[in-house]
Amino acid sequence: xxxxxxxxxxxxxxxxxxxxxxxxxxxxxxxxxxxxxxxxxxxxxxxxxxxxxxxxxxxxxxxxxxxxxxxxxxxxxxxxxxxxxxxxxxxxxxxxxxxxxxxxxxxxxxxxxxxxxxxxxxxxxxxxxxxxxxxxxxxxxxxxxxxxxxxxxxxxxxxxxxxxxxxxxxxxxxxxxxxxxxxxxxxxxxxxxxxxxxxxxxxxxxxxxxxxxxxxxxxxxxxxxxxxxxxxxxxxxxxxxxxxxxxxxxxxxxxxxxxxxxxxxxxxxxxxxxxxxxxxxxxxxxxxxxxxxxxxxxxxxxxxxxxxxxxxxxxxxxxxxxxxxxxxxxxxxxxxxxxxxxxxxxxxxxxxxxxxxxxxxxxxxxxxxxxxxxxxxxxxxxxxxxxxxxxxxxxxxxxxxxxxxxxxxxxxxxxxxxxxxxxxxxxxxxxxxxxxxxxxxxxxxxxxxxxxxxxxxxxxxxxxxxx
Amino acid sequence: xxxxxxxxxxxxxxxxxxxxxxxxxxxxxxxxxxxxxxxxxxxxxxxxxxxxxxxxxxxxxxxxxxxxxxxxxxxxxxxxxxxxxxxxxxxxxxxxxxxxxxxxxxxxxxxxxxxxxxxxxxxxxxxxxxxxxxxxxxxxxxxxxxxxxxxxxxxxxxxxxxxxxxxxxxxxxxxxxxxxxxxxxxxxxxxxxxxxxxxxxxxxxxxxxxxxxxxxxxxxxxxxxxxxxxxxxxxxxxxxxxxxxxxxxxxxxxxxxxxxxxxxxxxxxxxxxxxxxxxxxxxxxxxxxxxxxxxxxxxxxxxxxxxxxxxxxxxxxxxxxxxxxxxxxxxxxxxxxxxxxxxxxxxxxxxxxxxxxxxxxxxxxxxxxxxxxxxxxxxxxxxxxxxxx
Numbered sequence: 001x002x003x004x005x006x007x008x009x010x011x012x013x014x015x016x017x018x019x020x021x022x023x024x025x026x027x028x029x030x031x032x033x034x035x036x037x038x039x040x041x042x043x044x045x046x047x048x049x050x051x052x053x054x055x056x057x058x059x060x061x062x063x064x065x066x067x068x069x070x071x072x073x074x075x076x077x078x079x080x081x082x083x084x085x086x087x088x089x090x091x092x093x094x095x096x097x098x099x100x101x102x103x104x105x106x107x108x109x110x111x112x113x114x115x116x117x118x119x120x121x122x123x124x125x126x127x128x129x130x131x132x133x134x135x136x137x138x139x140x141x142x143x144x145x146x147x148x149x150x151x152x153x154x155x156x157x158x159x160x161x162x163x164x165x166x167x168x169x170x171x172x173x174x175x176x177x178x179x180x181x182x183x184x185x186x187x188x189x190x191x192x193x194x195x196x197x198x199x200x201x202x203x204x205x206x207x208x209x210x211x212x213x214x215x216x217x218x219x220x221x222x223x224x225x226x227x228x229x230x231x232x233x234x235x236x237x238x239x240x241x242x243x244x245x246x247x248x249x250x251x252x253x254x255x256x257x258x259x260x261x262x263x264x265x266x267x268x269x270x271x272x273x274x275x276x277x278x279x280x281x282x283x284x285x286x287x288x289x290x291x292x293x294x295x296x297x298x299x300x301x302x303x304x305x306x307x308x309x310x311x312x313x314x315x316x317x318x319x320x321x322x323x324x325x326x327x328x329x330x331x332x333x334x335x336x337x338x339x340x341x342x343x344x345x346x347x348x349x350x351x352x353x354x355x356x357x358x359x360x361x362x363x364x365x366x367x368x369x370x371x372x373x374x375x376x377x378x379x380x381x382x383x384x385x386x387x388x389x390x391x392x393x394x395x396x397x398x399x400x401x402x403x404x405x406x407x408x409x410x411x412x413x414x415x416x417x418x419x420x421x422x423x424x425x426x427x428x429x430x431x432x433x434x435x436x437x438x439x440x441x442x443x444x445x446x447x448x449x450x451x452x453x454x455x456x457x458x459x460x461x462x463x464x465x466x467x
Numbered sequence: 468x469x470x471x472x473x474x475x476x477x478x479x480x481x482x483x484x485x486x487x488x489x490x491x492x493x494x495x496x497x498x499x500x501x502x503x504x505x506x507x508x509x510x511x512x513x514x515x516x517x518x519x520x521x522x523x524x525x526x527x528x529x530x531x532x533x534x535x536x537x538x539x540x541x542x543x544x545x546x547x548x549x550x551x552x553x554x555x556x557x558x559x560x561x562x563x564x565x566x567x568x569x570x571x572x573x574x575x576x577x578x579x580x581x582x583x584x585x586x587x588x589x590x591x592x593x594x595x596x597x598x599x600x601x602x603x604x605x606x607x608x609x610x611x612x613x614x615x616x617x618x619x620x621x622x623x624x625x626x627x628x629x630x631x632x633x634x635x636x637x638x639x640x641x642x643x644x645x646x647x648x649x650x651x652x653x654x655x656x657x658x659x660x661x662x663x664x665x666x667x668x669x670x671x672x673x674x675x676x677x678x679x680x681x682x683x684x685x686x687x688x689x690x691x692x693x694x695x696x697x698x699x700x701x702x703x704x705x706x707x708x709x710x711x712x713x714x715x716x717x718x719x720x721x722x723x724x725x726x727x728x729x730x731x732x733x734x735x736x737x738x739x740x741x742x743x744x745x746x747x748x749x750x751x752x753x754x755x756x757x758x759x760x761x762x763x764x765x766x767x768x769x770x771x772x773x774x775x776x777x778x779x780x781x782x783x784x785x786x787x788x789x790x791x792x793x794x795x796x797x798x799x800x801x802x803x804x805x806x807x808x809x810x811x812x813x814x815x816x817x818x819x820x821x822x823x824x825x826x827x828x829x830x831x832x833x834x835x836x837x838x839x840x841x842x843x844x845x846x847x848x849x850x851x852x853x854x855x856x
Contacts, residue, residue, distance in 0.1 A: 060719070061690040064661020065630040067720035068570030071729045078735040081527075106523035116516040119744060123508035126500045126707070134495035134705040167556055167708075167742070174567070174737035178591060182571065198736045202567060316523040317743035318515070319556075346469075347587045348563030353556070353742040354706035355508065449523075 070204045073216065079194045079435040080104045086419075087429045094427065100458045102386070103429035105250070105404065105447040107314040108454075109378060111359075112371030115313060118362035122355050136351045139342065140165025140322070144357050147364040148322055152282075152307070156294040162326050162338065164345055165360070167319040167352045169280050169308040170195050175348060176276060176304065176323070177203040179340045184241035187220035189232065191251055191436030191443070193278065196244040214438040223439050226398060226409070230254030234263060239271040245293075246278035248285060251436045251445040252407045253399015255289040261296045268302040274329065274337070275303040280321075283312050283376055285402040300326035304337070311379075311404065311449075312372050313363045320356040379404045382455045383448035389459040390446075393466045404448040407433070411442055418444050426461035468583060468824045469493065472808075479812055489847045491775075492818035494639070494793065494836040496703040498767055501760030504702065504751040511747035525740045528731065529554025529711070533746050536753040537711050541671075541696070545683040547713055551727065553734055554749070556708040556741045558669050558697040559584050565665060565693065565712070566592040568726075568733045573630035576609030578621065580640055580825030580832070582667070585633040603827040612828050615787060615798065619643035623652055628660035634682075635667035637674060640825045640834040641796045642788015644678035650685045657691040663718065663726070664692040669710075672701045672765050674791045689715035693726070698745075700768075700793060700838075702752045702761045709745040768793045771844040772837035778848035782855045793837040796822075800831055807833050815850040 076082065083103045091099055125131025139145070145163040153163075166172045173195050180186075182204035188196045200206055200219060207217025215221050220240050222232035230252050245264060247256040256264070268275050277293035285291060293303045308321035325338040352360075362368045387400040396409040410418045415432035422428055422444070431447070433440030448455070472492055480486065514520025528534065534552040541547075555561045562584050571593030577585045589595045589608060596607030604610055609629045611621030619641050634653060636645040645653070657664050666682035674680055682692045697710035714727040741749075751757040772789040779786040785798040799807045804821035811817050811833070820836070822829030837844065 060717070060723075061658075062661075062719040062721055062723050063657075063663050063691060064721050065569075065573060065663050067722055067724045067729065068568060068572070070570060071568065071732065072724075074732060078732065081735050104524065108521070108523060110517055110521040111515045113516050116512050119512040119515075120509040123505045123512055123744070123748075126508075126703075127502045127505040128499055132497070132499040132703070134497065134703070135493070136706050168739050170739045171737065178563070178567070182593065195736060202733065202736065204571065314515070314521070314523070317525050317740070319739065319742040344591065347584060347591060348560065350557050350559045350708065351706070353708040353745050355512070355744050356742050359512075 070202050073201050073206065073208055074198065075209050078198060079431070083429065083431055083435070086423065090423050090427070090429075097427040098457070099427045099429065100450065100454045101429045102446045102448070102450060102455070102458055103431045105311070105449055107311060107316050107379075107449050108451055109314060109375050111314045111318075112368070112375065114365065114367045114371055115359050115362045119318075119355050119359040122358035133354055136354050136357070138346045138349055138351045140352060141354070141357050141361070144361050144364075147361055151364045151369070152292060153294060153324065156292060157300055158294060158324055158326060162324050164323045164325065164341065165352050165357060166321045166323060166345075166349070167356070168310060168321040169278060169306045169323075171349075172306045172321060172323045173276070174199045174202075175344050176306075176341070177205075178348060179337070179344050180205075180242060185218065185220070186242040186244065187222055187237065187240040188244045188437070189224045189246065189249065190221035190439030191224065191433060192244065193246055193250045194436060196276075197437070214434070221437060221439065224249070224252060224254065225439065226396070230398070231256060231260045234267045237267070239273065241273060243268060243273050243275045244278070245275055246280075247289070248281040248403035249399070250278075250281065250403065251399075251405050251431065251433065251440065251443075253401070253403035253405045255285055255287060255402035258290050258296070261290055261293060265293070265296045265299050265302055269298060272332065273302065275299075277303050277305045278307070279305055280308040280311060281403045282307065283373070284380060284404055286380070287402055289402065294324070294326070300328040302329070304329065309360055309363060312376060313359070314375060315356070315359070318356045318359060320352055320360045378452075379448050382450060382452065385455055385459055386446050386448055389462050393463065395466075400448075406446045406448065408444050408446060409442060410444060413442060415441055415444055422462075422465070426458070426465050428458045428461060472818065472820065472824075475809070475812060476818055479816075483816070486816045488816050488818060489839065489843045489850075490818045491835045491837070491839060491847060492820050494700065494838055496700060496705050496764075496768075497838050497840055498703060498764050500703045500707075500748075501757065501764070503754070503756050503760050504748050507751035507757075508744050508748040512744050522743050525743050525746070527735045527738055527740045529741060530743070530746045530750070533750050533753075536750055540753045540758070542681060542683060542713065545681060547683060547715070551713050551715055553712045553714065553730065554741050554746060555710045555712060555738070556745070557699060557710040558667060558695045560738075561695045561710060561712045562665070563588050564733050564737060565695075565730070566594075567737060568729050569594075569631060574607060574609070575631040575633065576611055576626065576629040577633045577826070578613045578635065578638065579610035579828030580613065580822060581633065582635055582639045583825060585665075586826070603823070610826065610828065613638070613641060613643070614828060615785070618649075619787070620645060620649045620652075623656045626656070628656075628662060630662060632657060632662050632664045633667070634664055635669075636678070637670040637792035638788070639670065639792070640788075640794050640820070640822065640829065640832075642790070642792035642794045644674050644676070644791035647679050647684070650679055650682060654682070654685045654688050654691055658687060661721065662691065664688075666692050666694045667696070668694055669697040670700060670792045671696065672762070673769060673793055675769070676791065678791060683713070683715070689717045691718070693718065693730075698749055698752060701765065702748070703764055704745065704748065707742075707745045707748060709741055709749045767841070768837050771839060771841065774844050774848050775835055775837060778851050782852060784855060789837065795835045795837065797833045797835060798831060799833060802831060804830055804833060811851075811854070815847075815854045817847050817850060
């Protein structure tokens with residue numbers, strides 16, 4: 001069964017193209033609603049229009065600039081706008097339904113006062129002579145870099161200036177790809193967060209998409225399944241320059257053990273590879289697993305770590321994250337990776353918003369940390385409810401313990417079909433596992449971000465559907 | 468390059484710890500943001516602590532109201548649609564995203580001198596080839612000389628065609644705002660050659676005369692141009708981070724594929740939207756009261772520029788720009804721009820920017836930026852008069 005596909009009857013104008021995420025909201029700042037009408041869709045088979053749109057009329061002017069072939073390799077829209085589109089179409093079809101979103105991992109709970117008040121104060125200060133600040137350092141404010149280091153990397157041999165503050169992990173991933181360039185080879189877990197693969201395609205590191213296996217040529221997909229404990233068999237993994245590794249994992253929720261990460265670091269060392277370690281969910285861990293790759297001896301010579309305030313502080317809209325590039329990490333010619341990353345940060349970026357950074361600093365105050373842990377605890381409570389529900393229905397359920405995602409197995413079924421069935425019959429949005437790679441086929445990711453009431457209601461509906 | 472300036476600044480301060488340094492170098496805004504704007508931002512931030520006011524992920528393309536407000540404020544008469552406006556965290560970031568979209572195989576031309584970001588991102592993405600150390604030019608880039616001799620507009624008859632043309636007006640660093648006639652020529656040139664213009668209009672609100680504020684004022688531009696802009700110099704948002712790019716739906720690659728689709732894809736994959744607090748601020752800036760407020764700041768900086776221009780005129784020093792941009796472009800014929808920079812730093816304790824940092828066409832020039840508190844500007848003007856009379 002091919003990947004998610006959409007079939008449109010009418011000729012597509014820019015506002016309804018499958019390639020465009022819908023323009024936003026009915027209200028000001030609400031997330032990802034859509035304001036156009038789509039022909040009601042038969043949610044059976046839809047074909048994805050991945051081929052280029054021709055100009056509207058044959059005589060319409062075209063420039064002489066060739067489209068970037070790498071963009072042409074992408075197989076349709078980025079995963080989450082696609083999920084959003086399906087959700088919105090569903091809402092149009094059932095305007096009275098109470099649609100519950102456990103799809104896109106979007107935080108829902110208000111940000112603790114201690115954090116927003118610091119951002120509020122910073123905004124107000126911008127209206128004063130003493131408080132006004134213009135450009136900040138592109139690498140981030142010194143105090144915030146120091147706070148990140150002492151909170152997350154104390155005693156791990158990381159310096160303040162190894163830390164680069166950003167507007168989020170997704171943006172950092174692309175900046176890292178720009179640093180690496182088009183000539184590197186890369187490996188990802190399968191399934192994995194789609195931005196690693198998509199940014200690799202855009203950068204020109206990959207070959208064409210191979211529809212039979214649903215993989216891009218020239219990327220190494222490291223299968224992570226229940227059978228292998230969601231950790232790849234490194235003895236069967238060919239060498240690549242870059243290895244993207246996310247733990248706790250999105251979407252599977254698996255948290256790699258110290259032993260596993262030691263093997264990963266050794267593997268990188270033996271092969272002269274660079275690990276890009278995504279630790280955006282580290283604070284969701286219940287177990288004793290490493291929170292940072294730098295807990296593993298030797299990691300500073302082989303790894304970069306990226307993380308985010310999004311899921312800790314509800315900063316999904318505020319935009320704040322960071323990347324650690326240790327001084328010890330060198331390219332094959334001895335050139336420090338951090339220097340190139342710094343150059344990209346200074347040239348292709350201009351720093352995270354100073355207001356967001358003020359919020360970040362407050363997050364890392366003792367009061368802020370306490371408040372963040374409470375919100376994280378709340379989402380973990382949601383996760384438990386969801387896990388219990390699917391467990392009680394007899395499903396094989398993974399994740400949940402160390403991440404705000406529950407990875408539910410639907411053996412032998414197409415994940416987009418399950419997604420569609422759940423959406424149609426319970427009005428609950430999830431995320432189809434195959435959107436994270438072919439290794440996600442047969443699974444559905446249920447995210448645990450939501451108001452408690454919605455999560456309980458969603459679970460009630462799951463029980464009705466699958467009893 | 469900016470590091471070099473920083474370095475010399477530090478060295479100077481070490482040698483003269485009591486020097487009262489005036490920085491007219493990096494174009495960083497200095498005046499507070501109007502209350503009406505920051506109070507809305509503060510309210511929005513506080514609102515994030517409430518059930519009703521909490522917002523998670525926003526649309527990567529930007530908040531719908533803000534996109535609409537941008538289209539209506541800046542592009543009212545040229546029919547730019549909301550859906551063609553992409554809100555960002557600033558022009559520098561958008562330039563990089565455009566380069567990512569365009570890829571390594573396109574050829575590019577830049578004005579000479581120009582904002583270094585176009586060249587640097589071009590190099591990083593792999594378009595520019597190697598640097599020729601003698602000329603200071605990258606082999607595969609086309610440099611369009613812009614100087615007093617050609618009214619700061621390239622001789623397009625002598626310009627090789629490239630896929631992409633980076634054009635900034637009002638210009639950083641020269642301050643020149645291209646005339647309607649010049650931009651018509653540019654659009655025609657792009658049309659004849661099938662090129663895409665990346666038009667940087669970040670300083671449009673500084674225009675005093677009736678020079679076009681947007682490339683889309685030129686008929687036919689929608690088929691050949693994207694426009695980038697920013698709240699940085701308009702609203703003092705250099706630290707807050709907010710800007711936008713307009714990609715017309717008419718703009719197509721050679722195979723007919725709309726550029727806007729690819730830009731949207733890059734925005735969704737490599738970006739996650741501008742900060743919602745910054746966007747709340749942007750919306751406030753475009754309200755009538757907010758717009759009034761930010762305009763007064765722009766006028767303040769324009770008055771600064773006038774003061775500097777007057778000072779230089781009184782010294783019979785040839786200075787360009789300053790009327791349509793917050794930069795004054797000063798000519799020191801026959802002199803090396805780093806030497807002039809050093810001299811002014813040493814003797815007048817003023818930081819400026821040597822023109823060579825903007826390309827070989829900047830040699831012999833100095834950029835003096837007009838951002839600063841009035842007293843600093845007045846003091847700088849006094850010192851320049853003292854130095855050069």
